[in-house]
Amino acid sequence: MLVDADRFHGLYRSTSQAPTTDTSSIGKAVSLGCMRAESDQARWLIVEHVSLRNFRSYGELELALVPGVVLVTGPNGVGKTNLLEAIHVGSQGFSPRTRAETRLVRFGERIARVRLRGRDGSGFETDVEVEPGQGKRVRLNGAQLPAAEELRLRLSVLAFTPDRLAVVKGGPIVRRAYFDRMLGRLFPSRAELALEYGRALAQRNRALRRVRAGESSRAALEPWTSQVAALGTQLDEARAELVGLLAPAFGAQAVALGLERPSLRYEPRGLTVEELDRRLEHDVERAATGAGPHLRDVEIAAAGRELRSYGSQGEQRTAVLALVLAEAGVLGERRAGPPLLLLDDVFSELDEGRRARLLALLPPRGQTVLTATEPEAYPPGAAAPALVVAVTPGAAEAT
Ligand SMILES: Nc1ncnc2c1ncn2[C@@H]1O[C@H](COP(=O)(O)OP(=O)(O)O)[C@@H](O)[C@H]1O
Numbered sequence: 001m002l003v004d005a006d007r008f009h010g011l012y013r014s015t016s017q018a019p020t021t022d023t024s025s026i027g028k029a030v031s032l033g034c035m036r037a038e039s040d041q042a043r044w045l046i047v048e049h050v051s052l053r054n055f056r057s058y059g060e061l062e063l064a065l066v067p068g069v070v071l072v073t074g075p076n077g078v079g080k081t082n083l084l085e086a087i088h089v090g091s092q093g094f095s096p097r098t099r100a101e102t103r104l105v106r107f108g109e110r111i112a113r114v115r116l117r118g119r120d121g122s123g124f125e126t127d128v129e130v131e132p133g134q135g136k137r138v139r140l141n142g143a144q145l146p147a148a149e150e151l152r153l154r155l156s157v158l159a160f161t162p163d164r165l166a167v168v169k170g171g172p173i174v175r176r177a178y179f180d181r182m183l184g185r186l187f188p189s190r191a192e193l194a195l196e197y198g199r200a201l202a203q204r205n206r207a208l209r210r211v212r213a214g215e216s217s218r219a220a221l222e223p224w225t226s227q228v229a230a231l232g233t234q235l236d237e238a239r240a241e242l243v244g245l246l247a248p249a250f251g252a253q254a255v256a257l258g259l260e261r262p263s264l265r266y267e268p269r270g271l272t273v274e275e276l277d278r279r280l281e282h283d284v285e286r287a288a289t290g291a292g293p294h295l296r297d298v299e300i301a302a303a304g305r306e307l308r309s310y311g312s313q314g315e316q317r318t319a320v321l322a323l324v325l326a327e328a329g330v331l332g333e334r335r336a337g338p339p340l341l342l343l344d345d346v347f348s349e350l351d352e353g354r355r356a357r358l359l360a361l362l363p364p365r366g367q368t369v370l371t372a373t374e375p376e377a378y379p380p381g382a383a384a385p386a387l388v389v390a391v392t393p394g395a396a397e398a399t
Pocket residue numbers: 055056057058074075076077078079080081082083102103104105106107
């Protein structure tokens with residue numbers, strides 16, 4: 001476990017940065033991580049140019065970016081988040097903050113368009129057009145993609161937005177959705193599992209309602225029960241595997257960000273037909289399936305206490321950031337390429353020490369676009385950003 005943690009940790013360190021954690025065994029692992037990072041150098045996803053037309057507050061924008069940390073600054077409401085959102089839409093095919101895509105189109109316009117140019121090993125160009133009522137048109141290297149989702153299988157991007165805090169602070173449903181989406185990113189072959197389980201569950205619940213209403217027999221439930229048990233067990237095991245894979249990296253990143261004894265846990269319990277049969281009367285009465293992964297939770301804790309109930313805002317934010325960084329590390333190891341990071345308003349509620357530690361954890365060879373209202377929020381001790389982009393209403397310019 002420890003070796004793994006150090007390896008993930010090491011993946012993000014350049015030799016010039018001293019580890020901030022007090023881990024005596026880290027030296028060897030760090031250089032191992034660096035060697036790997038060296039050979040991965042060409043694969044980091046780097047966006048080199050952003051071109052926008054009628055996207056949110058931007059009528060027309062041409063902006064060149066560079067690898068490393070890109071700091072996007074400007075007062076509240078000028079369009080910083082819009083720019084990050086545009087990069088997400090251009091690279092993943094959807095917005096991280098809304099499903100209502102009409103909102104992406106600049107007021108009074110018909111079509112929003114995001115084009116990105118970049119590289120991750122080989123060069124790429126994307127072109128995403130959003131036209132309400134007409135859906136989306138997505139092109140990768142000139143070829144139209146049948147579905148916008150295919151973009152995210154090809155390009156690796158992770159976003160932190162302030163509403164992601166709900167992953168730690170919110171109810172179990174938010175965590176389940178977050179980890180199930182992560183499951184899709186890290187194990188593409190299991191991307192549909194949560195959806196399939198959800199469908200089987202809904203069918204079983206409908207069948208339970210019919211039994212309760214006296215419209216059908218208990219025997220009619222059987223096929224749904226065995227499907228729910230089979231898919232439920234698969235989903236449960238997949239989540240446990242995911243959390244097991246992520247936990248060492250999460251621990252290392254969270255410690256480096258200053259959380260005490262962080263832990264990430266998911267207890268797989270499986271789901272059997274016998275368990276569902278045992279509680280059948282109860283389930284019929286409520287017309288709801290009362291056991292299964294749709295009721296389980298991932299525990300995110302520090303110093304033995306669940307952060308959801310006992311963490312400060314700052315600790316909760318730190319934990320979410322550690323999750324994002326941990327996923328970035330695992331993605332870099334497992335998938336085609338390590339991701340571009342989009343961190344929105346990431347410095348709020350973090351003290352200067354934590355802000356500096358966060359910057360030290362960012363992939364030195366990758367690209368991180370982060371927003372801050374005040375350029376002064378950028379910790380003075382940290383290496384300067386590779387590029388500062390100043391945003392004013394409708395415009396963004398490198399300074
Ligand atoms: N579809 C749209 N068309 C034009 N302006 C928009 C659209 N959607 C949001 N905006 C404007 O974008 C601004 C908010 O930008 P945002 O990126 O969230 O600001 P911040 O810099 O604080 O992150 C608001 O002024 C809002 O009116």
